[in-house]
Amino acid sequence: MNSRAMHLTEAELVDLLDGTLDDERRRHVDGCERCAAQAADLIATGEAVSDGDVPEPSPFFWTQLSARVSEAVAAEAAKPRFAAFAWAHESWMGGAAAAVVLCLLLAFSVWRPAPSTKIATETAATAQPDAVGDETIDLDSDEAWALVRSLAEDLDEDQMDAEGVSLGAGAAEHLALHLTDAERTELARLLEEELRKSRAPESAS
Amino acid sequence: MTPAGSTPRNDAGPATENDAELVAQCRAGETAAFDVLVERHRRQVYQLCYRFAGNHEDASDLTQDTFLRAYRALGTFKGHSAFGTWLYRVAVNVCLNRKAGKRLPTEPIDEREFTDRGVDAADRQVIRKETAAVVRAAISQLPEKQRATMILRMYQELPHEEIASILGSSVGAVKANFFHALANLKKLLRESER
Numbered sequence: 001m002n003s004r005a006m007h008l009t010e011a012e013l014v015d016l017l018d019g020t021l022d023d024e025r026r027r028h029v030d031g032c033e034r035c036a037a038q039a040a041d042l043i044a045t046g047e048a049v050s051d052g053d054v055p056e057p058s059p060f061f062w063t064q065l066s067a068r069v070s071e072a073v074a075a076e077a078a079k080p081r082f083a084a085f086a087w088a089h090e091s092w093m094g095g096a097a098a099a100v101v102l103c104l105l106l107a108f109s110v111w112r113p114a115p116s117t118k119i120a121t122e123t124a125a126t127a128q129p130d131a132v133g134d135e136t137i138d139l140d141s142d143e144a145w146a147l148v149r150s151l152a153e154d155l156d157e158d159q160m161d162a163e164g165v166s167l168g169a170g171a172a173e174h175l176a177l178h179l180t181d182a183e184r185t186e187l188a189r190l191l192e193e194e195l196r197k198s199r200a201p202e203s204a205s
Numbered sequence: 206m207t208p209a210g211s212t213p214r215n216d217a218g219p220a221t222e223n224d225a226e227l228v229a230q231c232r233a234g235e236t237a238a239f240d241v242l243v244e245r246h247r248r249q250v251y252q253l254c255y256r257f258a259g260n261h262e263d264a265s266d267l268t269q270d271t272f273l274r275a276y277r278a279l280g281t282f283k284g285h286s287a288f289g290t291w292l293y294r295v296a297v298n299v300c301l302n303r304k305a306g307k308r309l310p311t312e313p314i315d316e317r318e319f320t321d322r323g324v325d326a327a328d329r330q331v332i333r334k335e336t337a338a339v340v341r342a343a344i345s346q347l348p349e350k351q352r353a354t355m356i357l358r359m360y361q362e363l364p365h366e367e368i369a370s371i372l373g374s375s376v377g378a379v380k381a382n383f384f385h386a387l388a389n390l391k392k393l394l395r396e397s398e399r
Contacts, residue, residue, distance in 0.1 A: 010384040011377055014365075042384070045391040049359060052340035054255045057265075062247060065265065069243050069272045070236075076276060077236050 008035045017042055224288035231279055239279075243272055246289060249361070250296050256356045257300035259345045267303060271296040286370070293361070294371045297353055343393035350374070351386035358383055 230238035255264035
């Protein structure tokens with residue numbers, strides 16, 4: 001069966017909707033009732049949902065929002081920074097260090113330390129959807145987690161993609177919600193330790 | 206906020222520096238430069254958050270959270286993509302993480318707006334609002350990735366490649382999610398008509 005005789009795939013139907021489907025495949029639609037009907041359906045639904053305007057908030061809202069953000073940013077800028085967090089940012093993080101961080105994050109996402117009684121209890125508590133939803137873990141004020149998050153964010157995504165490894169968008173935050181306080185602290189400790197080790201040769205050279 | 210390569214739609218005003226220059230100023234400690242970035246992108250971020258949250262209160266919180274997290278992470282912005290695209294990624298992560306934690310309530314649709322009446326010019330605005338509310342409610346019922354794809358493609362008009370980058374998936378997966386999102390929306394909208 002040649003490509004012209006084959007029905008359009010989902011991706012091709014989306015291309016048709018976008019107007020980027022190639023001519024040969026477009027000619028198939030002209031002669032295929034099934035594909036034409038599917039395309040018409042998609043177009044109709046697309047038109048129906050295109051009118052989903054967001055209600056415009058009051059003009060004062062924008063001013064208030066900017067003021068709130070500005071205030072929060074000023075407070076953030078005035079915060080003393082966690083020592084390790086600061087040096088990790090100030091120094092250039094070498095490829096070896098980045099690799100170590102990546103390995104530890106990946107390892108933690110698939111392997112977690114053997115649970116002690118304390119950890120097991122905490123895990124049971126944080127495993128409750130409501131507990132996560134209520135954000136009983138205050139990630140914003142957790143200094144150990146600030147280090148983990150900042151290092152995860154420092155990983156060069158292009159380089160990771162090139163290596164065929166990806167943590168995915170928001171992986172650090174996602175991971176945080178599934179780690180107990182003790183596990184998070186342990187991960188931060190390991191990262192800090194590994195980074196110090198990998199940084200030592202750079203300092204020496 | 207606009208995809209890379211298109212003309213930024215600013216709702217601020219006089220600042221003439223481009224986003225990259227403002228980011229550099231922020232990194233140098235000028236927090237006022239971040240205020241300009243907020244003014245420039247706040248509407249687009251709010252609209253994105255509203256589409257995820259479905260109500261003003263949560264959209265407002267999510268928008269604030271997005272900017273604060275973006276400020277904290279400015280040091281990691283490498284400039285490989287437009288600042289707006291990067292900010293979208295932050296916003297989507299904030300919205301998805303919040304949604305993963307708790308289901309945000311969508312604004313109730315006023316029952317009175319659904320009373321049957323003739324379609325005259327005066328009612329057109331109300332009907333348009335009704336339709337938009339029904340569509341937003343339907344979108345809020347889509348699975349996470351389909352919802353994110355639909356919002357970014359249909360309303361933020363991002364190319365599939367950019368959506369793939371934001372969601373950490375392939376272009377093929379984005380197209381498949383978009384296709385299934387439309388198919389599911391068709392069903393949901395039909396159900397809402399009954």
